[in-house]
Amino acid sequence: MAGAAELSGWDSPRRLKVGRNFPYPNPAFVRILSTMEKSMNQKADSAIKINEKEMVAKAQTGDFTAFTTLIEQYRPRIFGMALKLAKNREDAEDIFQETFLKAIDNIKKFRAESAFGTWLYAIAINVVRAKYAEENKKELLPIEDYLPSSHGHGHPDTDLPELLDWNDPLSKLTDDEVGRMIDAAIHELPLKYRAPFLLRYTQDMSLQEVADTLHLKLAAAKSRILRARLALRAKLNDYLSEDDHHVSM
Amino acid sequence: MSRCDDLIGNLSDYIDGELDPELCRELESHLAGCQNCRLMVDNLKMTVKLCRDGAEVELPQSLQDKINAKLAERWKKQFGHL
Numbered sequence: 001m002a003g004a005a006e007l008s009g010w011d012s013p014r015r016l017k018v019g020r021n022f023p024y025p026n027p028a029f030v031r032i033l034s035t036m037e038k039s040m041n042q043k044a045d046s047a048i049k050i051n052e053k054e055m056v057a058k059a060q061t062g063d064f065t066a067f068t069t070l071i072e073q074y075r076p077r078i079f080g081m082a083l084k085l086a087k088n089r090e091d092a093e094d095i096f097q098e099t100f101l102k103a104i105d106n107i108k109k110f111r112a113e114s115a116f117g118t119w120l121y122a123i124a125i126n127v128v129r130a131k132y133a134e135e136n137k138k139e140l141l142p143i144e145d146y147l148p149s150s151h152g153h154g155h156p157d158t159d160l161p162e163l164l165d166w167n168d169p170l171s172k173l174t175d176d177e178v179g180r181m182i183d184a185a186i187h188e189l190p191l192k193y194r195a196p197f198l199l200r201y202t203q204d205m206s207l208q209e210v211a212d213t214l215h216l217k218l219a220a221a222k223s224r225i226l227r228a229r230l231a232l233r234a235k236l237n238d239y240l241s242e243d244d245h246h247v248s249m
Numbered sequence: 250m251s252r253c254d255d256l257i258g259n260l261s262d263y264i265d266g267e268l269d270p271e272l273c274r275e276l277e278s279h280l281a282g283c284q285n286c287r288l289m290v291d292n293l294k295m296t297v298k299l300c301r302d303g304a305e306v307e308l309p310q311s312l313q314d315k316i317n318a319k320l321a322e323r324w325k326k327q328f329g330h331l
Contacts, residue, residue: 075313166295170295201301229293233293
């Protein structure tokens with residue numbers, strides 16, 4: 001997960017990066033350097049995991065400072081996720097708070113089989129699922145139905161607008177208007193698609209991390225993310241095809 | 250890969266740079282001859298970019314203070330001390 005090396009107050013080992021403009025173009029030499037890079041970065045990742053394990057162990061024995069250090073880097077991210085998953089700001093604040101309270105209730109049960117961040121996100125998603133149990137059952141269209149109707153495969157009931165070059169309409173909108181449009185489109189996605197999409201593209205998780213967090217098979221996580229992406233594109237295309245581009249939330 | 254519906258299942262992997270190189274070449278060859286699919290790919294890339302751009306949020310201090318008090322209270326209940 002991006003940001004794992006940004007743990008504030010911890011000894012984050014320096015990461016090695018082999019630049020593309022390295023002055024010695026000998027391929028064998030570059031291969032050796034790349035191997036060194038991989039090995040050092042693996043060691044750096046292991047060191048971060050050891051630090052996290054130590055902090056978890058301390059928190060599990062009652063060290064509140066260790067717990068607050070552990071959750072520090074996740075606070076803004078969990079809040080950002082909650083804002084996009086919740087129906088309104090009040091719910092988002094409840095979800096944010098409930099996630100960390102549940103983390104305290106369950107910290108002794110955390111067995112470090114997953115990364116602490118993955119565990120925390122899983123708690124947050126479960127809090128959202130519980131809050132919006134009904135919404136979790138909603139579905140999206142099958143993937144092939146998102147093909148534009150001009151291809152002749154579109155679903156007859158979806159009435160998707162024709163494809164549009166977005167650069168022109170987007171350039172006429174302010175950043176705030178674009179932000180509102182994106183938020184409205186994301187909020188229209190059913191929860192089971194919204195959650196994996198947000199984990200993947202706003203929390204920079206790998207597909208495997210998304211699958212682990214949501215207890216899904218890799219193929220299912222991949223499929224939900226693609227369907228979310230197609231549905232969002234269709235929704236944005238819809239907004240941007242409108243003459244006045246007004247989006248209300 | 251000449252049909253548009255063959256392309257769609259591979260779009261996410263392609264856009265995220267995770268598609269098998271051979272499939273990637275086939276897909277790009279299809280894109281070169283299909284303007285609708287090119288627009289579809291461009292729009293899908295833009296969708297994620299727009300969502301990522303809006304992902305940064307500021308956590309209000311008042312909410313931080315409120316939650317810190319609640320966390321401390323719950324910690325004391327669970328562990329008997331801070």
